Amino acid sequence: MDIKYLDLLAKEFPTKKSVITEVINLNAILALPKGTEHFISDVHGEFEAFQHILKNGSGRIRQKIAYLYHDELDSTEQNSLATLIYYPQEKINLTKDLIDNDEKLNDWYQKQLIRLVTVAQEVSSKYTRSKVRKAIPQEYSYVIEELLFTPSRQKQMSGYYNNVIETIVTLGIADDFIVEMSCLIQRLTIDHLHLVGDIYDRGPEPDKIIDSLMSYHSVDIQWGNHDVLWMAAALGSTVCQANVLRISSRYNNLDIIEKQYGMSIRFLVDFANKTYPNPHESFWPKLADEDSDMPHEKQRELASIQQAMAMIQFKLEGQIIEKQPDLNMSERSHFSKIDFNLYNYVHNGRTFQLNQQDFLSVNPKNPLTLTEEESKVVRNLSELFSLSDKLRKHVDYLFSVGSMYLVYNGNLLYHGCIPLDSKGEFKEFKFNDESYSGKELFDFFETVLRESYQAYSNGCKLSDDQLALLWYLWTGELSPLFGKDKMTTFERYFIQDKESHVEVKNPYYFLREEEETCDNILINFGLNPDTAHIINGHTPVKEVKGESPIKSDGKLLVIDGGFSKPYQSTTGIAGYTLLFNSYGMEIAVHQAFSGSDEAISKGQDLISVKRDIYQPSNRILVSQTDIGRSLQEQISDLLDLKTAYDQGILQEKSN
Ligand SMILES: O=P(O)(O)OC[C@H]1O[C@](O)(COP(=O)(O)O)[C@@H](O)[C@@H]1O
Numbered sequence: 001m002d003i004k005y006l007d008l009l010a011k012e013f014p015t016k017k018s019v020i021t022e023v024i025n026l027n028a029i030l031a032l033p034k035g036t037e038h039f040i041s042d043v044h045g046e047f048e049a050f051q052h053i054l055k056n057g058s059g060r061i062r063q064k065i066a067y068l069y070h071d072e073l074d075s076t077e078q079n080s081l082a083t084l085i086y087y088p089q090e091k092i093n094l095t096k097d098l099i100d101n102d103e104k105l106n107d108w109y110q111k112q113l114i115r116l117v118t119v120a121q122e123v124s125s126k127y128t129r130s131k132v133r134k135a136i137p138q139e140y141s142y143v144i145e146e147l148l149f150t151p152s153r154q155k156q157m158s159g160y161y162n163n164v165i166e167t168i169v170t171l172g173i174a175d176d177f178i179v180e181m182s183c184l185i186q187r188l189t190i191d192h193l194h195l196v197g198d199i200y201d202r203g204p205e206p207d208k209i210i211d212s213l214m215s216y217h218s219v220d221i222q223w224g225n226h227d228v229l230w231m232a233a234a235l236g237s238t239v240c241q242a243n244v245l246r247i248s249s250r251y252n253n254l255d256i257i258e259k260q261y262g263m264s265i266r267f268l269v270d271f272a273n274k275t276y277p278n279p280h281e282s283f284w285p286k287l288a289d290e291d292s293d294m295p296h297e298k299q300r301e302l303a304s305i306q307q308a309m310a311m312i313q314f315k316l317e318g319q320i321i322e323k324q325p326d327l328n329m330s331e332r333s334h335f336s337k338i339d340f341n342l343y344n345y346v347h348n349g350r351t352f353q354l355n356q357q358d359f360l361s362v363n364p365k366n367p368l369t370l371t372e373e374e375s376k377v378v379r380n381l382s383e384l385f386s387l388s389d390k391l392r393k394h395v396d397y398l399f400s401v402g403s404m405y406l407v408y409n410g411n412l413l414y415h416g417c418i419p420l421d422s423k424g425e426f427k428e429f430k431f432n433d434e435s436y437s438g439k440e441l442f443d444f445f446e447t448v449l450r451e452s453y454q455a456y457s458n459g460c461k462l463s464d465d466q467l468a469l470l471w472y473l474w475t476g477e478l479s480p481l482f483g484k485d486k487m488t489t490f491e492r493y494f495i496q497d498k499e500s501h502v503e504v505k506n507p508y509y510f511l512r513e514e515e516e517t518c519d520n521i522l523i524n525f526g527l528n529p530d531t532a533h534i535i536n537g538h539t540p541v542k543e544v545k546g547e548s549p550i551k552s553d554g555k556l557l558v559i560d561g562g563f564s565k566p567y568q569s570t571t572g573i574a575g576y577t578l579l580f581n582s583y584g585m586e587i588a589v590h591q592a593f594s595g596s597d598e599a600i601s602k603g604q605d606l607i608s609v610k611r612d613i614y615q616p617s618n619r620i621l622v623s624q625t626d627i628g629r630s631l632q633e634q635i636s637d638l639l640d641l642k643t644a645y646d647q648g649i650l651q652e653k654s655n
């Protein structure tokens with residue numbers, strides 16, 4: 001090994017003894033069971049449901065409780081302990097309301113504390129002490145360490161536990177202590193979280209999801225089409241900004257724009273009210289059940305905004321399509337194709353009649369040109385997007401932990417698809433005389449995104465190519481994040497005939513049922529098809545129609561979390577998440593989440609079934625993971641350093 005590198009390493013390990021200690025420590029870590037990976041996708045702004053699944057580790061905590069307490073506690077008591085761990089403060093408050101006798105309450109506290117310590121011991125058992133120590137909150141570190149690290153039998157017998165726990169209750173810090181212990185259990189149950197895309201759109205609180213991810217202990221993100229739409233909007237893409245505003249008004253989520261991201265869009269509301277005061281019914285907002293009694297006038301205003309933004313969107317999209325023939329999307333430049341005398345347009349030899357004639361902001365002679373007022377709206381919006389510090393912070397975060405795909409512990413993770421032709425060959429996307437397919441296509445778009453981010457961070461405007469490609473990622477036929485032949489937004493607004501609304505999925509979505517397809521993909525990404533899995537988000541699994549999230553005999557797993565309330569009628573249940581721990585992989589099936597209040601009062605996890613994907617014959621150890629491989633490299637470097645000390649090439653430094 002390079003002597004310069006050894007010299008550097010020697011600064012951290014100046015003596016032979018310190019080298020040996022570290023080698024023993026790292027070797028011990030390699031022999032531990034692998035940590036639990038948790039995969040979640042398509043959370044679509046549903047913060048509460050997302051939090052619930054984070055808190056319960058997709059049922060993992062409830063499993064641990066069942067394992068520890070199957071003899072001692074019945075299922076209701078086990079649920080109650082689980083709820084305490086997920087929502088400690090709320091559960092304490094609820095209990096205080098129910099128990100008005102101090103003695104009984106103290107008794108309750110003591111019981112719960114002992115149970116929490118037992119669960120915490122169980123979930124910390126597969127980590128080194130040093131890792132657990134780092135996760136323990138400062139305030140009670142001494143007591144928690146004392147309770148966790150000393151053999152429980154011995155202490156239970158001597159009454160030691162009861163004594164410590166009694167003191168906690170007498171000192172009046174039991175509430176705090178329970179909260180800290182519960183958070184520690186949550187923290188230790190999941191070692192690493194993968195979010196397989198689509199944090200944004202449809203639901204009300206994507207910003208809170210990102211905030212909670214930012215404080216989560218270990219996470220990566222595979223960008224979804226909706227995430228990239230917001231990232232591109234933040235980087236100054238006006239066409240993506242128009243899409244974001246259109247979708248936000250469609251789902252009554254303008255508060256995200258105005259309150260959370262601090263953009264004051266009064267000018268847009270005024271413009272929309274004036275330009276489209278009587279919007280067509282197809283622009284009416286999609287409301288959550290709890291908002292269904294929204295006053296008509298407010299709904300009308302949202303529809304006006306949606307229509308005004310849709311018109312701007314279709315113009316800007318048409319402009320990009322005409323400027324960039326390489327996108328191969330001329331069919332999607334709708335306004336250029338409309339006959340504004342007959343209000344119809346011809347597509348594939350068929351004439352489609354439009355369902356409305358309200359094109360008040362469109363000049364039939366120059367249908368793609370923004371009016372002066374629209375230009376002003378676009379300029380103002382663009383400025384607002386560039387000024388939002390919070391959005392900027394969130395997008396910085398998405399770039400820092402996110403990517404188009406990820407290879408992690410021998411598995412391949414991506415949101416959408418690998419575009420294929422009907423024979424299963426990788427489809428080529430041609431742009432500026434270059435062709436990209438398979439992994440190269442993902443890498444190409446990743447570079448486009450990162451270079452655009454760099455340019456924007458340096459205060460530069462994005463190039464036309466960059467702007468075109470970012471928008472294409474959202475909606476283009478060969479976008480690995482989208483995976484359909486077209487996005488029929490225009491048709492759904494303007495054409496009655498439902499046939500025109502169909503979006504045809506890329507052949508990938510039926511070919512992924514076959515092992516050969518999955519093997520080809522895995523090989524293309526440099527993975528071993530005999531052991532690797534593909535983890536895929538994006539498409540709701542239609543369980544009601546008999547579809548399974550497990551494809552190709554378990555090689556590919558679709559884990560659309562089905563969080564999005566407006567889509568739950570399609571899926572039949574809410575959706576799926578995945579766990580990968582030292583015993584193998586299992587899919588958790590979730591029922592629709594009806595709010596944390598209900599979860600607390602009913603004490604239910606809403607996870608109905610677990611399906612095993614694969615179970616290796618032996619437990620998987622850290623040595624078999626990516627981290628394990630890097631620890632093995634560190635050990636080998638340290639052994640080189642030891643040899644250098646042994647042979648006198650380097651001198652030990654005593655301090
Ligand atoms: O139901 P909406 O809001 O009109 O959205 C439909 C659009 O969303 C998409 O399904 C994309 O969103 P997803 O990534 O969540 O599937 C498009 O294919 C479709 O045109």
Ligand SMILES: [Mn+2]
Pocket residue numbers: 198224225226415481538539
């Ligand atoms: Mn998606």
